[in-house]
Amino acid sequence: MNGAEALVSTLIAGGVNTCFANPGTSEMHFLSALDNPGMKSVLCLFEGVATGAADGYFRMKESPAATLLHLGPGLANGLANLHNARRARSGIVNVVGDHVTTHLQYDAPLTSDLEGIARPLSHWLRTTDGAHTLAHDAAQAVAAARDCQIATLVLPGDASWGDAGEVCSSPAAGPVRAVPPADRIDHVARMIRNADGPVLLVLADRTCRGRGPEIAGKIAAATGCSIATQFFTNRIERGAGRVTLERIPYFVEAAVDYLKPFRHIVTVETGEPIAFFAYPGWPSQLKHPEAQVHSLALPGEDGKAALDMLADALGANLIAPAWQERIQTPVPQGALDPVSIAYAIAAALPENCILVDESLTTGRSSMTLTAGALPHETLQNMGGSIGFGTPVATGAAMACKGRRVFCLEGDGSMMYTLQSLWTQARESLDVTTIVFANRKYKILEAEYANMGFGTPGPRAAEMMEIDQPTLDFVALAKGMGVPGTRVETAEDFHAALVRSCGEAGPTLIEVTL
Numbered sequence: 001m002n003g004a005e006a007l008v009s010t011l012i013a014g015g016v017n018t019c020f021a022n023p024g025t026s027e028m029h030f031l032s033a034l035d036n037p038g039m040k041s042v043l044c045l046f047e048g049v050a051t052g053a054a055d056g057y058f059r060m061k062e063s064p065a066a067t068l069l070h071l072g073p074g075l076a077n078g079l080a081n082l083h084n085a086r087r088a089r090s091g092i093v094n095v096v097g098d099h100v101t102t103h104l105q106y107d108a109p110l111t112s113d114l115e116g117i118a119r120p121l122s123h124w125l126r127t128t129d130g131a132h133t134l135a136h137d138a139a140q141a142v143a144a145a146r147d148c149q150i151a152t153l154v155l156p157g158d159a160s161w162g163d164a165g166e167v168c169s170s171p172a173a174g175p176v177r178a179v180p181p182a183d184r185i186d187h188v189a190r191m192i193r194n195a196d197g198p199v200l201l202v203l204a205d206r207t208c209r210g211r212g213p214e215i216a217g218k219i220a221a222a223t224g225c226s227i228a229t230q231f232f233t234n235r236i237e238r239g240a241g242r243v244t245l246e247r248i249p250y251f252v253e254a255a256v257d258y259l260k261p262f263r264h265i266v267t268v269e270t271g272e273p274i275a276f277f278a279y280p281g282w283p284s285q286l287k288h289p290e291a292q293v294h295s296l297a298l299p300g301e302d303g304k305a306a307l308d309m310l311a312d313a314l315g316a317n318l319i320a321p322a323w324q325e326r327i328q329t330p331v332p333q334g335a336l337d338p339v340s341i342a343y344a345i346a347a348a349l350p351e352n353c354i355l356v357d358e359s360l361t362t363g364r365s366s367m368t369l370t371a372g373a374l375p376h377e378t379l380q381n382m383g384g385s386i387g388f389g390t391p392v393a394t395g396a397a398m399a400c401k402g403r404r405v406f407c408l409e410g411d412g413s414m415m416y417t418l419q420s421l422w423t424q425a426r427e428s429l430d431v432t433t434i435v436f437a438n439r440k441y442k443i444l445e446a447e448y449a450n451m452g453f454g455t456p457g458p459r460a461a462e463m464m465e466i467d468q469p470t471l472d473f474v475a476l477a478k479g480m481g482v483p484g485t486r487v488e489t490a491e492d493f494h495a496a497l498v499r500s501c502g503e504a505g506p507t508l509i510e511v512t513l
């Protein structure tokens, strides 16, 4: 067994059986080892697609995928979506090929400070010593990735082709998540009982699915506190029959307004609400200046256990939460705007689908107006680096065969990682990509005004308009093997959404705005 074969066998033994790959010459031995039938390899035509797909895969499977990246430049191409994945607490094993050790001294063109490129976004980073250490290092990388970490294993060519003997150690089981100490729960329970004003519970990460929202809903029903999420959450289970979590608004003024009544904010697997950006004259902290923040569970701790303990302490366990009722929104007619778009989506979503949301301005109303849709899950961008949507949708579809994935995209965001469509076509993934073609970076117009500049001058406006030349998303999709359609009315949009659910494989809908 050579090093690359030992590496792939170890990944499989550790449950990592999908690899989003973009290979090069230094990874030929790894490529050959990928022929192991236990490993599904998925070609991505840009490394940002590979890293984003691994993020989407982890979010849905709660188990890591690997990426295969080509030396420093390949890794660098994947960094933006590694940043998003890291923020989403998605575990990934990056295997990054490097030159043969003896070749590095000659400074061949692809030589770079590979570890320097990897370090800022990797929780775990190692250049393996040689073939004999590879299986052990791979096992460590898998253990780190299972623990929601970005693990980067640098693989010199000679480690790949060297003799690894029979070594193939399996990683230990994933770490147990810490349960918050009882005195913290007691403190929060006492505070809620004695609070002289409204209390807000802010949920994040794993508390936004499974029993998390339900327990929070019981606490809300028993005590009158409100429950919400940050503006961005890695994965939320929502829709009819579940407990609806409100969403703290994105724009600072609206967020400050939303949080104004609350003098106590309880955070679960997250920190206090902070503005995405700082603006002149506005605070970074969104809470009321007199509000106190109480951490029930830190990020990475077991927030569900914490909520259970809190519900116990408050005697809320036997109380029924307010279940979200099914709201059958009528199929909208006529003009396409954020509200009719949200209604069309709400009416069309099939049960158990996955909604990846990178719709920015156009999708601002979607979360509120889809609350009573059939039960579904939403994945949002935790890192703010656009170009996350189509790769994450690809990875989510790989992880959840049989479930339709809808990917809501701003046209500007769509252009970052468009190559995902090709992978979706090649793998016959059930993804419906919806591009909101407003022909501009519309959110930046708002941000320009928020910074106090009012209406942009002609040169500044040009930097936010993407209309010349006109992007033809239907043609772009067709060129990558994905059929597409263009819609100009709300009823046509709804019909196209419904139609896409009845056809296997990927499709694209360009929504003309």
Ligand SMILES: Cc1ncc(C[n+]2csc(CCOP(=O)(O)OP(=O)(O)O)c2C)c(N)n1
Pocket (backbone or CB within 6 Å): 080, 359, 360, 361, 362, 384, 385, 386, 409, 410, 411, 412, 413, 414, 438, 440, 441, 442, 443, 444
């Ligand atoms: C990697 C990266 N580059 C640039 C930005 C800045 N940025 C934020 S939103 C945006 C434009 C998004 O345009 P679009 O997807 O069309 O949505 P719209 O603004 O029209 O709603 C840009 C360029 C970013 N967030 N991330």
